Amino acid sequence: MKFPMSETNPMKVYGLPKTVATEFRLLSKPCSVIRDVTLKVLGKLDAASKKSSFHSRMVLTGSSGCGKSYTLIQGVEYAAANNWLVFYFPYVINTVNSSTSYIYDPRTRTYLQPAYASQTLQNFVTVNSQLIQKLKVSDDVPIEGRATIPKGAPLADLIAVGAKDQNSAPVVLSALLEILGKQTEYPVLLAIDDFQALYCKTSYKDPRFSMIKSYHLSMPRLLLEYASGKKSFARGAVLGALSTANTTFSVPVELQESLKLNHGTTSPYIKRSQELISYAEGLTNVPVPETLGVPEAASLFDVWMKDKAISHDSGDELFMSKYSEAGGNPRDFVWKGLLVTMAS
Numbered sequence: 001m002k003f004p005m006s007e008t009n010p011m012k013v014y015g016l017p018k019t020v021a022t023e024f025r026l027l028s029k030p031c032s033v034i035r036d037v038t039l040k041v042l043g044k045l046d047a048a049s050k051k052s053s054f055h056s057r058m059v060l061t062g063s064s065g066c067g068k069s070y071t072l073i074q075g076v077e078y079a080a081a082n083n084w085l086v087f088y089f090p091y092v093i094n095t096v097n098s099s100t101s102y103i104y105d106p107r108t109r110t111y112l113q114p115a116y117a118s119q120t121l122q123n124f125v126t127v128n129s130q131l132i133q134k135l136k137v138s139d140d141v142p143i144e145g146r147a148t149i150p151k152g153a154p155l156a157d158l159i160a161v162g163a164k165d166q167n168s169a170p171v172v173l174s175a176l177l178e179i180l181g182k183q184t185e186y187p188v189l190l191a192i193d194d195f196q197a198l199y200c201k202t203s204y205k206d207p208r209f210s211m212i213k214s215y216h217l218s219m220p221r222l223l224l225e226y227a228s229g230k231k232s233f234a235r236g237a238v239l240g241a242l243s244t245a246n247t248t249f250s251v252p253v254e255l256q257e258s259l260k261l262n263h264g265t266t267s268p269y270i271k272r273s274q275e276l277i278s279y280a281e282g283l284t285n286v287p288v289p290e291t292l293g294v295p296e297a298a299s300l301f302d303v304w305m306k307d308k309a310i311s312h313d314s315g316d317e318l319f320m321s322k323y324s325e326a327g328g329n330p331r332d333f334v335w336k337g338l339l340v341t342m343a344s
Helices: 010-014 018-026 036-048 068-081 114-127 155-164 166-182 195-199 218-227 253-258 274-280 294-306 316-325 330-343
Strands: 057-061 085-089 103-105 110-112 188-193 236-241 284-287
Touching (some): 010 068, 010 085, 010 114, 018 330, 036 236, 057 068, 068 085, 114 218, 155 166, 188 218, 195 274, 218 236, 294 316, 294 330
Parallel strands (some): 057 284
Antiparallel strands (some): 103 110
């Protein structure tokens, strides 16, 4: 299935994980293969479009290279094509790795991340520009140093304030999510790759050089509130994907136990954070199969062959040899199989 790459496409505006972006640059047009797990996730999104996101907080899990990020992207594209309001965070690690500015807010006693919040607003309005034209501000939104955005004002007016003024962006983003949570015109998707990073120790330091916890940073805290169900959308879903690529932000024990990933092997003597346990409560594990089925792998092989990445005289023998070498792992099948063939 080819992805439409318009100026408002979520992948083009929000960005992509590095590996996926590289593959798309090698292909003439970005595309992906529909798998059984894809249909499962899309079915869950269809069901979620009619109810509160509290009941649809899902996390894609599985081994490295099994296709979690691709499945998440397919969910994002499906939602955008079916009139969902879409937030997509392809590298949420950037909210905890000390790569964006932060400032302490004594009012909320958290560390605000104004630049990241402003960029999120800009991306959101670009992707969802047509849908938000019909939405209004549901309550007065006071903004420090600026006039209050009155109830009934166009939602685009509120977003524009935070998109243009970084200092106002954290307050505007929080208010925007509250408004979207109350409206029932459109379902809302909050899609988060590197999902486990929200539950990890951050690289940010306070003035005493102590490590700042993720839930004391405005962006991770905001996302955690919706992932945990402390806040929710009247219609919509939260869909995350775990990543194993960055070992600095590996899956913490609290999240492992919530998603039942540890199979009882975690020591009871490991210290657990009650705050993180509460933020991980109620998440649903959606396993992504470790291997491609033969028909799925054959479709993937066909995509690369038709795109002239592989010689047209390549046949079943090459396909089966590369599939076997990769052990059916999707990433290895492409990177250590098909791309190696193309390079040679």
